[in-house]
Amino acid sequence: MASTSELPAWHKALVLDIYPPKVDKQPTPKPGPGSAIVRILAANVLSYAKEVFSGQRPYPLQKPLTIGSSAVGRIAAIGPDTTSLKPGQLVLVDSFIQARDEPSASILSGLHEGMTEASRTLMRGEWRNSTYAEYAKCPLEQLHPFNEQRFLGSPADGGLGYTLEDLSYISTLAVPFGGLSDIRLKAGQTIIVAPATGNFGGAAVRMAVAMGARVIAMGRNKNALQRIAAGNERTEVVQMTGDMQTDLEELQKFGKIDAFFDISPPQASRSTHLKSCILALRPGGYVSLMGGQQEDVAIPIGAIMHRSIKLHGMFMYTRDDIKTLIGMAEIGVLKLTGGSGGRVSGKFKLEEWEKAFDSAAEGQASGERAVITP
Numbered sequence: 001m002a003s004t005s006e007l008p009a010w011h012k013a014l015v016l017d018i019y020p021p022k023v024d025k026q027p028t029p030k031p032g033p034g035s036a037i038v039r040i041l042a043a044n045v046l047s048y049a050k051e052v053f054s055g056q057r058p059y060p061l062q063k064p065l066t067i068g069s070s071a072v073g074r075i076a077a078i079g080p081d082t083t084s085l086k087p088g089q090l091v092l093v094d095s096f097i098q099a100r101d102e103p104s105a106s107i108l109s110g111l112h113e114g115m116t117e118a119s120r121t122l123m124r125g126e127w128r129n130s131t132y133a134e135y136a137k138c139p140l141e142q143l144h145p146f147n148e149q150r151f152l153g154s155p156a157d158g159g160l161g162y163t164l165e166d167l168s169y170i171s172t173l174a175v176p177f178g179g180l181s182d183i184r185l186k187a188g189q190t191i192i193v194a195p196a197t198g199n200f201g202g203a204a205v206r207m208a209v210a211m212g213a214r215v216i217a218m219g220r221n222k223n224a225l226q227r228i229a230a231g232n233e234r235t236e237v238v239q240m241t242g243d244m245q246t247d248l249e250e251l252q253k254f255g256k257i258d259a260f261f262d263i264s265p266p267q268a269s270r271s272t273h274l275k276s277c278i279l280a281l282r283p284g285g286y287v288s289l290m291g292g293q294q295e296d297v298a299i300p301i302g303a304i305m306h307r308s309i310k311l312h313g314m315f316m317y318t319r320d321d322i323k324t325l326i327g328m329a330e331i332g333v334l335k336l337t338g339g340s341g342g343r344v345s346g347k348f349k350l351e352e353w354e355k356a357f358d359s360a361a362e363g364q365a366s367g368e369r370a371v372i373t374p
């Protein structure tokens with residue numbers, strides 16, 4: 001497939017300058033050293049996409065830009081120094097871009113320019129435009145090939161029978177996998193996931209179960225908790241009451257708890273679950289802090305010190321985590337469909353971006369997600 005000359009001269013992209021974004025005709029990007037052009041087939045939509053792009057949740061961004069998220073696509077053209085990826089190959093497009101010369105400088109493609117001058121350099125020029133477009137230019141190391149026959153093939157032929165949209169869920173699962181790997185969650189351990197009823201929260205439950213843990217899923221929404229308990233093995237639930245002591249006592253009924261994974265949204269900055277979950281841990285227990293609280297939060301420092309509790313912050317994941325995750329899905333230990341969440345409720349064209357954002361937000365409580373299929 002496609003040498004550079006076969007790329008169309010123009011393509012459609014969803015461009016944000018001043019909200020709302022607009023579908024625009026743009027010159028199709030060309031591959032250069034260290035990059036490839038991907039025909040985007042299914043791009044993820046965050047449940048809080050509208051909050052971010054409308055400025056309600058003010059993520060810093062270089063504008064104008066083609067917005068986007070992680071995606072699944074086919075390589076359409078490769079740069080001259082590409083050694084293994086081939087045109088036509090089905091790939092996961094990882095939106096977490098780290099600087100090649102200093103990986104601590106990172107951006108979320110099409111979503112967040114990072115917090116430093118170094119990270120802003122990445123989004124300012126080369127990697128400004130993302131995946132809500134027919135074609136996207138991507139760093140080679142962000143592209144992870146799939147064994148297409150295995151993932152998309154029919155079960156009768158030894159395949160897993162997934163759709164392209166199913167594969168895009170791997171990027172959602174990668175976020176909690178980053179934190180769970182970072183605290184070295186082990187099979188046989190017990191972990192609290194809170195809040196467990198959101199898009200990444202639900203993915204964290206699925207991931208921890210696939211890693212062999214017993215999960216205590218915590219959240220406010222009773223119906224969503226019941227769905228999660230029914231859809232995942234080794235998963236029990238605790239409803240958050242807003243009363244720290246009551247919730248702590250409920251958690252203590254489970255006996256030894258090894259770890260707590262927090263994936264709070266900004267709205268949960270004052271939630272008491274952070275304290276009840278930390279206090280419920282065994283001595284030497286681990287906390288993975290992956291939430292997006294934007295205010296400082298109080299933590300029970302005395303208990304953390306006396307019980308040698310380990311607090312780990314984690315932004316996203318490592319590149320190795322993505323490879324491990326694809327391997328887990330390929331052998332079938334991690335299921336991308338069925339269970340309590342991740343079901344694609346709607347596929348939307350670029351022009352239907354608003355419906356996609358609304359569908360993703362509405363689907364949060366029922367474990368459904370939306371994808372953009374440009």
Ligand SMILES: NC(=O)c1ccc[n+]([C@@H]2O[C@H](COP(=O)([O-])OP(=O)(O)OC[C@H]3O[C@@H](n4cnc5c(N)ncnc54)[C@H](OP(=O)(O)O)[C@@H]3O)[C@@H](O)[C@H]2O)c1
Nearest residue numbers: 047195197198199200201220265267268271290292315316
């Ligand atoms: N560290 C990283 O690399 C990383 C990566 C991605 C995302 N994040 C962060 O993770 C956050 C959560 O992602 P998500 O996709 O799960 O979000 P989401 O789909 O919007 O779900 C939000 C979750 O938070 C709960 N919640 C909302 N307000 C709450 C409150 N006041 N108290 C307690 N729970 C509350 C919701 O439960 P209800 O149903 O009860 O409202 C739901 O479970 C994001 O907002 C982002 O900041 C971090």
